Each structure stands twice: as structure tokens, then as C-alpha cells.
Amino acid sequence: MNFIGRKTELEKLNDEYQRNGSFVVVYGRRRIGKTTLIKEFIKDKTAFYFLATEELETQSMKRLAGVIGRCTKNSLMKKAVFTDWLDLFQIIADYKPNEKKVLVIDEFPYLVKTNGAFPSILQNAWDEILKEHNVMLILSGSLIGMMNKYALSYDSPLYGRRTSQIRLNPLSFSELYEVQHISFEQAVMQYSITGGIPKYLELLIETDDLEKQIKKLILSKNGFLYEEPNFLLKSEFLSAVNYFSIIKTISDGNHKLNKIASMLSQDTSSLMPYLSVLMELGFVEKRIPITEKNPERSRKGLYFISDLFIRFWFHYVYPYKGELELDNMQIVLDEMNKDFVEKFVAFVYEDICKNIFQNLCMKSKIHFVCSRIGSYWLNDIDGNTEIDVMAIDHQNKQIFAGECKFHTKPVDAFVYFSLKNKVEQANEIKKSFPGYEIVYGLFSKSGFTQRMLDLAKENNKIILINEDELIF
Known part of the structure; x- marks a missing residue:
């Protein structure tokens, strides 16, 4: 599978790379693509990539020494025995001192499991060795609870050291x-x-x-x-x-x-x-x-x-x-x-429609600035009111109300009239956003009837989205 998306995250990493003393924490659930993102970022850079595992600390040091040996082309590193992490970090700092280097510690929580003092060791290494020696440090991990506790929280020895953090989310539809x-x-x-x-x-x-x-x-x-x-x-x-x-x-x-x-x-x-x-x-x-x-x-x-x-x-x-x-x-x-x-x-299609709507707004195909996007529900006096997609544009004082239909048949005008009636009967919407103009939207995977298309042609406050394309 080719590298997909993650433009914002790559831009953030590259911005951090340009600054001095950059320390980035990348975290997110298993399988989310943290390692893929990091490897895409370092592919054209001088980088030491170390993947931690659940093993004895001495074995971890030996493997990091091997990584350093391969990157520096120093074959003696494979035979050397280290008993102090700081010695290894010093070698990285001393390598090509005038050139920017990236040190990646992937699955950082495993090192903490092996040695509970490792965050303090890393704090010392960052403060005394890495920070001032042209090294960008990236800590990554899948165990979100441990990443929060040992890399991000106030109680962690590393607190205040990071210059940025990236929580990786699933790719959007x-x-x-x-x-x-x-x-x-x-x-x-x-x-x-x-x-x-x-x-x-x-x-x-x-x-x-x-x-x-x-x-x-x-x-x-x-x-x-x-x-x-x-x-x-x-x-x-x-x-x-x-x-x-x-x-x-x-x-x-x-x-x-x-x-x-x-x-x-x-x-x-x-x-x-x-x-x-x-x-x-x-x-x-x-x-x-x-x-x-x-x-x-x-x-x-x-x-x-x-x-x-x-x-x-x-x-x-x-x-x-x-x-x-x-x-x-x-x-x-x-x-x-x-x-x-x-x-x-x-x-799920309802959430996908929210993503499609946001995407069309960001591309300026729909003139709507999303301040908030979500759904609406309320047990009104005259029945249950649910609106699949609802967004607020405070800048232009607009409300978007959308209905999503994952049907095999084209969506007809009665769906629009039903949606319009729900919005008009929901007094809470009027009270919450007085004076806001309503824009109605219909999402369909199977197109629209001619009657619905004709109605949208006559009313510029109706938006029709077929699959992920704007029709009107």
C-alpha cells in the first residue's frame, strides 16, 4: 500500500525539523500508521531509527548500538558492549556535528516497561546531550495510556521538553x-x-x-x-x-x-x-x-x-x-x-457525509465556513427530531442541515420537504441560532429524481451531493 494522506502531519514534522531543539511525540492506536509516517518523513534524512521491543535492557542497548553502527558505518559498534544509555546518545550527538540528525525511538513504552527510570534517563540525555547537538528526537508509541503517562503528562520527567505532539487518527474517507x-x-x-x-x-x-x-x-x-x-x-x-x-x-x-x-x-x-x-x-x-x-x-x-x-x-x-x-x-x-x-x-455513511461536506467546504466548492459540525437530536413535543448532518457557520450566520440516504433509488423531493419540516418544527434550533439562514443538503449514493433536481435549480439554498460530488 502506497503512502496516503498525512499531509498535515508531514508538514508539522518538517516544520519541527527546521527548528533547533525539536522533540516530537507521535502517538496513536495500533495499526494507525505511526511507523509508516515516521519512515516517510526520515527517508531523505540522516536518521537513527530504533524500534523498542519487550526484551532485556542490555539487549536493547546492543540493538541500538547496531543501529548506530549501520548508520555511521562503524563496524566496531556491533562488537562494543554498552552499559549506559548516555554513551549511546553521545555517539549519535557527535556524529556529523554540523549536520541535522533525527533520532527515532519507536514503541517507547516498551523501554519504560523494562526500566521504569528510562524517562528520567532520556530527560537527562535530552537536556545534557541531544538538545544542543543538532538532533531532532521523535518518541512514538501505540500504548496511548503509557504515552500519556510517561511522555506527555505533568508528572513525567519529560514534561516540558517536547516541542510538539501528534496524535495520529484514522485516515478520512x-x-x-x-x-x-x-x-x-x-x-x-x-x-x-x-x-x-x-x-x-x-x-x-x-x-x-x-x-x-x-x-x-x-x-x-x-x-x-x-x-x-x-x-x-x-x-x-x-x-x-x-x-x-x-x-x-x-x-x-x-x-x-x-x-x-x-x-x-x-x-x-x-x-x-x-x-x-x-x-x-x-x-x-x-x-x-x-x-x-x-x-x-x-x-x-x-x-x-x-x-x-x-x-x-x-x-x-x-x-x-x-x-x-x-x-x-x-x-x-x-x-x-x-x-x-x-x-x-x-x-457510518452519516459520518462519511460529514467528512465529504467538510472537504467540499475546504475546497471552496460550497461557500460555508464550518465553525462546528455534528448532528442534532431532540425529543420535541410533536415527535422525535433527528438531523443527520448539521453544521454552523458563525462567520456568515448560516446553518447547514443535511439528510443522508444510502439507498439504491434516487432521492426524491419528499426527503427534502421532510427535512425542511423537521428543521422548522425544532424550536431549539431557532432559539440557539436566531437570525441564522438555513441551508438544506441532501446526500445520496444513487443520485436524485428529476423532481428533486428541478427543485434545487430553483432554490440556491438547497445543496445536492451525489457520492462525493457537488451537483447543486
């Missing part, structure tokens, strides 16, 4: 679709499972049938991703039982805090620390109606599984582990045939 050679529908279906995780995408073959690949990679007990959530969660937690239970409860359709607590027979107060950790790690997110002026204090928040692969796995793999252990995949395939598109893909 727009970034991927731009380079893929598959249909829009296929791309949406694929994204619904992989969630933009580079490693998962690398495992998929674009031309192969998606169901066939799901069976091979996810449903087979020998598949590469069959136990993936177990590895992800257990690598972060000593005991993953409570976290598993919370994710499973949310996966079953329980999104309100009191409902989640009730299903787990716990108080909401005892549940919050676990939810906070899951949100910090990027497994769960709290969504707030876009009309809320103080999202942090809002009681209207709903909890969702933000990692799309984990969401898929808990919905279609975890409940059927017994059958899958007996190589019975058909039960899962039957369940997917029932509701995968309607209840799973269609939900």
Missing part, C-alpha cells in the same frame, strides 16, 4: 476514496469495517469480494483480525473485563449514560472513570447535539463506539464467538445479509 480504484458504494462498505485504519486497508484486496475477505480476515478463527479487539484492549489494560462490558453494552444500542449503567447494574458515577479512559484512548466518543452551547456540561450526550472496526467486531463477531470457533460463519453472514447496510453501513 475522502483521503482514501481519492486514491482508491473502486466504486463509491464499495468504498463506503469497506470504510464501514476498516474505519480508515491503514493496516486493515493494507490487508484488503480492492478487487476481491468484500464478503470473501471478511470471512478470511475477521470471521475465520485463524484470521489476522479475529482477535484484534482483544489485543487492542488488553494491551492498554491489565484487566479489560469492565471495558469489554461497556463497549458490548453500547454496541447493543444503549447510548444514554443511565441506560448503560442500568444494563451493567452500576451507578453512573462508578461508570464514568471507565468511559473517560475509553474516550481518551479513542475507542468511545460522546456526541452532543450541535445546539448545545456548553457541550462539556451537557446532559444530552450519547455514547457511541468511535472505532469502526471495534464497532463491527462487537456487532458481528463477539456475539457469535461460539459458532465461529466451530467454523460456522454462515450465522454471521446471515445476520449481515439482514441488516448490515440498513443498520450498520447507513449509520
Whole structure:
């Protein structure tokens, strides 16, 4: 798989490379592409790349000495024995003193596991050796909890040393679709499972049938991703039982805090620390109606599984582990045939539409400056009001309200009239944004009827987006 996206992150790393005393922390969940990003950045630079592993500290020093020997073409380094990290860092600092060098310590938490004092050792090395000797230091790690604790938090000896940090997120749908050679529908279906995780995408073959690949990679007990959530969660937690239970409860359709607590027979107060950790790690997110002026204090928040692969796995793999252990995949395939598109893909499609809308705005194809983007829901007097995509443009005093339809038939005008009616009946929208002009949008994967096209031609406050292209 070729290097995709990450333009902002590469620009940030290159900006840091230009400054003196640059210390960057790069972190994010497993398979997110940290190492690929770093290797893309250092490919044309003098760089010492060291991948830490769970091994004895003496072995780690020996391997770093080997890295240094290869980079400096000093064969004696392979035979040398080191007992002090500072000696190794000094050799790096002394190499080509007038030339900028990059030192990468990948999977930094493994060194901390081996030696709890390593952050203090690295602090000393940075302050006394590396900082003033033309070295850019990059620390990277997949264990987000440990990266926060030992590289980013106030209590860490390294606190105050970093000049920048990059938390790597999944690739966006727009970034991927731009380079893929598959249909829009296929791309949406694929994204619904992989969630933009580079490693998962690398495992998929674009031309192969998606169901066939799901069976091979996810449903087979020998598949590469069959136990993936177990590895992800257990690598972060000593005991993953409570976290598993919370994710499973949310996966079953329980999104309100009191409902989640009730299903787990716990108080909401005892549940919050676990939810906070899951949100910090990027497994769960709290969504707030876009009309809320103080999202942090809002009681209207709903909890969702933000990692799309984990969401898929808990919905279609975890409940059927017994059958899958007996190589019975058909039960899962039957369940997917029932509701995968309607209840799973269609939900992900709403988030994809938000990304498409933002992308079109950034390219100035839509004259709308997004201050905030999300969704809206409220139990109004006359029924439930839900709006799939809602964005606010404070600069031009505009509200965008969008409806997403992942249907096989073209979207007709009645969808627009229904959306318009929902917005007009939602008094909270009017109260929250008095005087704001409403712009309506429809997203479709199958185009629009002639009636809808004619209506959009006559009204410049209607936006039609077919797949990822602006029609009107």
C-alpha cells in the first residue's frame, strides 16, 4: 500500500525539523500508521531509527548500538558492549556535528516497561546531550495510556521538553476514496469495517469480494483480525473485563449514560472513570447535539463506539464467538445479509457525509465556513427530531442541515420537504441560532429524481451531493 494522506502531519514534522531543539511525540492506536509516517518523513534524512521491543535492557542497548553502527558505518559498534544509555546518545550527538540528525525511538513504552527510570534517563540525555547537538528526537508509541503517562503528562520527567505532539487518527474517507480504484458504494462498505485504519486497508484486496475477505480476515478463527479487539484492549489494560462490558453494552444500542449503567447494574458515577479512559484512548466518543452551547456540561450526550472496526467486531463477531470457533460463519453472514447496510453501513455513511461536506467546504466548492459540525437530536413535543448532518457557520450566520440516504433509488423531493419540516418544527434550533439562514443538503449514493433536481435549480439554498460530488 502506497503512502496516503498525512499531509498535515508531514508538514508539522518538517516544520519541527527546521527548528533547533525539536522533540516530537507521535502517538496513536495500533495499526494507525505511526511507523509508516515516521519512515516517510526520515527517508531523505540522516536518521537513527530504533524500534523498542519487550526484551532485556542490555539487549536493547546492543540493538541500538547496531543501529548506530549501520548508520555511521562503524563496524566496531556491533562488537562494543554498552552499559549506559548516555554513551549511546553521545555517539549519535557527535556524529556529523554540523549536520541535522533525527533520532527515532519507536514503541517507547516498551523501554519504560523494562526500566521504569528510562524517562528520567532520556530527560537527562535530552537536556545534557541531544538538545544542543543538532538532533531532532521523535518518541512514538501505540500504548496511548503509557504515552500519556510517561511522555506527555505533568508528572513525567519529560514534561516540558517536547516541542510538539501528534496524535495520529484514522485516515478520512475522502483521503482514501481519492486514491482508491473502486466504486463509491464499495468504498463506503469497506470504510464501514476498516474505519480508515491503514493496516486493515493494507490487508484488503480492492478487487476481491468484500464478503470473501471478511470471512478470511475477521470471521475465520485463524484470521489476522479475529482477535484484534482483544489485543487492542488488553494491551492498554491489565484487566479489560469492565471495558469489554461497556463497549458490548453500547454496541447493543444503549447510548444514554443511565441506560448503560442500568444494563451493567452500576451507578453512573462508578461508570464514568471507565468511559473517560475509553474516550481518551479513542475507542468511545460522546456526541452532543450541535445546539448545545456548553457541550462539556451537557446532559444530552450519547455514547457511541468511535472505532469502526471495534464497532463491527462487537456487532458481528463477539456475539457469535461460539459458532465461529466451530467454523460456522454462515450465522454471521446471515445476520449481515439482514441488516448490515440498513443498520450498520447507513449509520457510518452519516459520518462519511460529514467528512465529504467538510472537504467540499475546504475546497471552496460550497461557500460555508464550518465553525462546528455534528448532528442534532431532540425529543420535541410533536415527535422525535433527528438531523443527520448539521453544521454552523458563525462567520456568515448560516446553518447547514443535511439528510443522508444510502439507498439504491434516487432521492426524491419528499426527503427534502421532510427535512425542511423537521428543521422548522425544532424550536431549539431557532432559539440557539436566531437570525441564522438555513441551508438544506441532501446526500445520496444513487443520485436524485428529476423532481428533486428541478427543485434545487430553483432554490440556491438547497445543496445536492451525489457520492462525493457537488451537483447543486
